[in-house]
Amino acid sequence: MDTLTGVIPDFSLVQVTQTTSSTKMELIGFQRFLSNIEDANPAVDVVVTDRHVQIRKAMATDHSNKNHQFDVWHLSKSIKKKILAIKPKKLLSEVKPWIPSILNHVWWCSREAEGNPDKLEETWTSLLYHISNRHTFPGKLVTKCGHPPLSDDAIRKKKWMAKDSPAYEALENVITNKLILRDIRHLDRFCHTGSLETYHSMMLKYCPKRMEFDYPSMVARTQLAVVDNNVNIGRKQKIGANGMLSFTTRCPKSTGRWTARKVYEKKEYDFKTDIMQSAITNQQDGTQKKTLHQLKSLTLPRNISKDPAPCKEDLVDSHRSRFI
Ligand SMILES: [Zn+2]
Known part of the structure; x- marks a missing residue:
């Protein structure tokens, strides 16, 4: 997917029988897709993926002329996992109230980095000052927190972590983890694949996982999902009967928190009629x-x-x- 426009210009379907193992399918699909895109438009300079080991290696060796970005959501999810693994539970219970702020901080760092991985890394580690109630600090590029001055009331209510406390040390180990510091530098262009996740969930309508399809069916169904995505880009938010922008509310099981979501105008499905008409014409003409x-x-x-x-x-x- 082109992250700027939301258009899916191509896709690559890999059947497990085309590889030596199912773990290689993703890499093969990635290489094929990138090669097709480059054949059509050689101006690919940023590629956004999750932290797949083989794809990361391929980017470093075969595509070292391109900037490799990681999806912000994927990395923040794995940082959360690392924090939740803090033991013993007593330390974790002190760190836990900070988790939402830490995950917000991942997004903040990425948005503020403006293509500078050094700035991103400094902003990320400055979190350790903030959680211990220190909001100015020594640094080459970042010397103070990005939030406005805190009121006395806000300072009093916050559960600051004492520097050098065991819980602080446990969190410091996660924040300054070598792999996290290496990977977070790949977020400096603020790229995220939220639209792709939405596409994947819409794709299930055409390719439900509980059913098995042969190769041509799978291709045709994926093509339909891609067309559905591409013709429905840029839908406007629906205006309700009261003349206001329309929203809906939901409470997903995963978070248990109520959130509001925009309601968009209905999708356009005329392409299905065109395809059916074309199939009938082909059948009538005998061109199978x-x-x-x-x-x-x-x-x-x-x-x-x-x-x-x-x-x-x-x-x-x-x-x-x-x-x-
Ligand atoms: Zn601060």
């Missing part, structure tokens, strides 16, 4: 051409084994011999 994907599916291996299937009787014999 196969698509490239349908032709490709004829050459796909049927399973991931490199060896041809042995004779069934031999397999049955060896199965029996294991029980003798």
Whole structure:
């Protein structure tokens, strides 16, 4: 997905039989997709992904001329996981009230970095000053917190962490963790893949996970999901009967917190009629051409084994011999 416009210009469908293991599917799909995009438009200079190990390696070796950004949401989720792993529980209970602020701080750092990873790293670690009620500090690029001066009341109400307390030390270990410091530098362009997550959830309508589809069906269903996404970009927020912008409220099980969400204008589905009309015309004309994907599916291996299937009787014999 192009993060600036929300358009999905291409997709790559990888069947497990095309790889040696299912773990390589993501990397193969990524390489194919990037190569297709570059063939069409060589001006790709920033790529946003999650922290997939093989993709990270491929970016560092095969695409080192491109800036590799990580999705802010993915990294903040893994920082939360690391904080929740703090032991013993007594220390965690002191750190826990700070978790929402820490996760907000990840987004803040990324937004404020303006393409400068050094500034981002300094802003990130300055969090340790803030949580211990120190709001100015020594630094090369960042020397004070970004919030306005705190009132006496706000200072009194906050559960500041004493510097050098065991809970502070445990949190410091997470904030200054080598891997976190390395990865957080990849958030300096403030890229996030929220629209892609929304697309993936919409895609389930066309490709439900509880059902199995063959390769051409999967391609056709993904194509429909992509068209659905691309023709419905930029929908406006719905105006309610009272003339006000429309919102809905929800309380997801995962957070248990009520939130408001915008309600958008209805989607456009005229493309389905066009496709059906075209299918009927093709049928009437007797032009039952196969698509490239349908032709490709004829050459796909049927399973991931490199060896041809042995004779069934031999397999049955060896199965029996294991029980003798
Ligand atoms: Zn502060």
